[in-house]
Amino acid sequence: MKKIFILTGEPSGDKLASTVISKLKKNNSDIEYSCVGGTHLNSIGIKSIYDLKEITHIGFTSVLLNIFKIKKKINDTVDKIIEFRPDILFSVDSPDFTLRVAEKVKKIAPNIKTIHYVAPQVWVWREGRIKKFKKFLDHILLLFNFEKKYFDKENINNTFVGHPLLEKNVKSKTDLSNLIPKDKKIISLFAGSRSSETSILLPILIDFIILMNDKFNDYLFVFHATEESKNYINNKIKEVKINNIEVVSDDNIKAQILSTSVFAVSKSGTVSLEICNAKIPSIIIYKMNFLNFMIVKFLVKIQYANIINIINNKEVIPELIQNKCNSKEIFKSVVYFLKNPAIMDKQINDFSKTLDEIRSKTSSADEASSVLSSYLIS
Secondary structure (H helix, E strand, C coil): CEEEEEEECCHHHHHHHHHHHHHHHHHCCCEEEEEECCHHHHHCCCCECCCHHHHCCCCHHHHHHCHHHHHHHHHHHHHHHHHHCCCEEEEECCHHHHHHHHHHHHHHCCCCEEEEECCCCCCCCCCCHHHHHHHHCCEEEECCHHHHHHHHCCCCCEEECCCHHHCCCCCCCCCCCCCCCCCCEEEEEECCCCHHHHHHHHHHHHHHHHHHHHHCCCEEEEEECCCCCHHHHHHHHHHHCCCCEEEECCHHHHHHHHHCCCEEEEECCCHHHHHHHCCCCEEEEECCCHHHHHHHHHHCCCCCCCHHHHHHCCCCCCEEEHHHCCHHHHHHHHHHHHCCHHHHHHHHHHHHHHHHHHCCCCCHHHHHHHHHHHHHHC
């Protein structure tokens, strides 16, 4: 029996991995799995060797503060993978964790095929990393077609599979009448999947809601949470006692709510693609501690945080980053859009053109599972 070890480092990677493995399981039932994952991989019958929360660190300073703990977790993970003796190590995103593990595994067991899904953003910073990847990665799966040139240049096996968020559709309708009053317009809010993001962005977004409620009475604010973050968000909302806020974590319900939203405020990240794919106008927000920000500012070689803006080399979707990421600026920007439907329509038209350019012809999960299958046969 063939074996695959799936290695993720955060909830978004767990979600991406589950879509690929679900497809692979349908076509290849005779495979044994183990993983470092979360609720999504667990839901398809693959138990994690430990809680994903143990490694969901973000930011340079938090990593430095936890350096010995992280090193031990990396080494423990390597030991578990070697003990499992997989044919394939399938790592997904979170390169600071997953690729460090993959590199160590490859040194110990060169026969294990290493396939990484979601290429590190070498076009953002540290392009020189590619030469190192060549030493321990057998194949890399790309979400964006413009990334291919970077890996072709170093002769690293790669496949453009497309981004799964660009093909996502609501599978079944759920009656949301108990959740969404008919007289309310929905504004979707995304405060991040990591606790270090949510702890910074959630208070800012709650203050933004208070400002909106002072001026309007016809909006419902819906936080799109993960299973891991929903309790934290709910507890914080209970403290402020605001009635027109809901928190949802079910993927299908979240997609349905997003599709009926009039606007979205989202932290910077891949979720922005999901918002664009639903044709919902939005703004991007992000804030980190000062030291992290200065390090990123020094190292990053691009002007924008959002992938749509990066591809277009202009601000299609407004970005409120760091000092601009405050309740008053968010309020001002959101109200400006809501009062100008033509500007919202233009944003939708602009990002729709970009999505058409980066969308794969088939499903990302199909393409990725096909690559995994080819390595199981060879």
